[in-house]
């Protein structure tokens with residue numbers, strides 16, 4: 001479990017949010033939603049201490065990540081995978097090499113062991129046989145799947161998705177949503193998804209955290225969100241032009 005306790009963050013005089021507290025339970029998928037610039041990316045960067053708060057704690061397995069020293073911090077960060085916005089693949093490496101990269105860098109596995117793992121991972125994201133293609137040869141959806149294979153190759157406990165469906169057409173977004181669900185189930189990953197895409201939230205998330213006006217304005221289950229009378233939340237959802245009430 002990840003416990004976020006009373007986090008406050010500002011950059012100079014720009015207060016991003018204050019006193020944010022919520023828990024992320026093991027194995028669940030939590031969506032972090034809110035308007036552009038409300039501090040979603042800044043929040044997830046605190047989970048693995050890529051950013052430090054003004055005050056507050058993030059507790060993983062009983063320890064505050066902001067108190068960890070070099071070796072423990074490195075170990076903790078390796079428990080996180082990140083799917084970056086826009087995939088962020090290395091253009092000069094082919095699909096196989098992109099996925100193998102974390103294994104080459106962080107493990108002592110042999111070339112054969114790495115090859116086996118990469119093939120397995122390609123299979124899991126339905127891209128078997130594409131190892132020698134370059135990112136430029138792949139569609140946007142396929143690139144996202146390669147990035148997902150790379151983000152999960154070290155078998156992380158936690159996976160952060162930064163806008164996983166942005167820039168994709170509805171059908172491809174649907175495929176990515178299904179993959180996020182199957183990754184969570186097959187690899188028993190705890191998923192944290194930053195998104196504007198309410199349709200995606202309804203598909204993949206169990207719980208929702210909504211940031212607004214420098215605060216955690218609302219959080220609850222997806223079912224509770226459908227019934228919520230929180231005005232800011234409803235305005236945000238309405239603005240996304242997606243009807244969640246049938």
Ligand SMILES: Nc1ncnc2c1ncn2[C@@H]1O[C@H](COP(=O)(O)OP(=O)(O)OP(=O)(O)O)[C@@H](O)[C@H]1O
Nearest residue numbers: 011014016034035036037038039040041042043194
């Ligand atoms: N490294 C930084 N230094 C100074 N200010 C920053 C830094 N990173 C983010 N900010 C500011 O923090 C605020 C929140 O940014 P953040 O990127 O977390 O928003 P977001 O909700 O993820 O937005 P979007 O949906 O557009 O990606 C913004 O005002 C941004 O300018």
